[in-house]
Amino acid sequence: xxxxxxxxxxxxxxxxxxxxxxxxxxxxxxxxxxxxxxxxxxxxxxxxxxxxxxxxxxxxxxxxxxxxxxxxxxxxxxxxxxxxxxxxxxxxxxxxxxxxxxxxxxxxxxxxxxxxxxxxxxxxxxxxxxxxxxxxxxxxxxxxxxxxxxxxxxxxxxxxxxxxxxxxxxxxxxxxxxxxxxxxxxxxxxxxxxxxxxxxxxx
Numbered sequence: 001x002x003x004x005x006x007x008x009x010x011x012x013x014x015x016x017x018x019x020x021x022x023x024x025x026x027x028x029x030x031x032x033x034x035x036x037x038x039x040x041x042x043x044x045x046x047x048x049x050x051x052x053x054x055x056x057x058x059x060x061x062x063x064x065x066x067x068x069x070x071x072x073x074x075x076x077x078x079x080x081x082x083x084x085x086x087x088x089x090x091x092x093x094x095x096x097x098x099x100x101x102x103x104x105x106x107x108x109x110x111x112x113x114x115x116x117x118x119x120x121x122x123x124x125x126x127x128x129x130x131x132x133x134x135x136x137x138x139x140x141x142x143x144x145x146x147x148x149x150x151x152x153x154x155x156x157x158x159x160x161x162x163x164x165x166x167x168x169x170x171x172x173x174x175x176x177x178x179x180x181x182x183x184x185x186x187x188x189x190x191x192x193x194x195x196x197x198x199x200x201x202x203x
Contacts, residue, residue: 032174032197034189037157040173041070044155045077047171052122055082057150059118061091063127063139064109069190070157071126087114091125096138111142118147124171128186130156133167158197160184178202 032040052058055078062071068090075088092109094100125139136154143149155171160178174197178184182202189195 028200034195037195044171055084057122059121060088060124066188067127069188089114093138096141118149120150122151123149124153130159133163133165136167
């Protein structure tokens with residue numbers, strides 16, 4: 001009688017692959033998550049309405065890329081609060097920047113003004129991060145070629161400081177002290193799949 005063959009033991013399962021981590025030597029931590037970003041935009045919406053005494057005459061212009069989606073969310077929130085639609089558009093400032101020679105050139109996106117334009121309106125520029133101020137200076141130059149608004153205000157999700165020009169935001173989701181060695185990365189669900197603000201580097 002042939003002896004039974006021993007049953008081989010099942011292979012030891014491979015350990016699960018850990019999630020990707022930041023590059024070696026790069027620290028990264030979240031400073032705003034989805035709910036906090038939503039609350040920050042809601043607060044900015046209320047501030048805009050209070051300062052403007054309602055939604056009349058407001059035009060929101062988002063600066064690509066993520067500022068466009070933040071502007072659209074603000075417009076939605078304003079309509080939810082007041083029951084009145086607020087005009088929203090996009091303002092590409094690429095060719096108005098004064099640091100094109102030093103910065104990588106990105107593709108130019110379309111500038112889209114809402115019907116009626118910006119003349120005699122209160123234009124609210126919307127961006128994700130305020131840093132040196134050069135993007136906003138470029139936005140003001142671009143606006144001067146498009147019309148004559150009654151006033152211009154600035155709303156940003158994050159102000160990280162380190163201004164190089166005398167520019168400040170009127171409405172800020174979060175003031176975020178940073179060092180020049182750190183990078184602030186904003187994610188929005190429409191582009192990045194999630195809402196998040198992270199700080200990277202600095203060590």
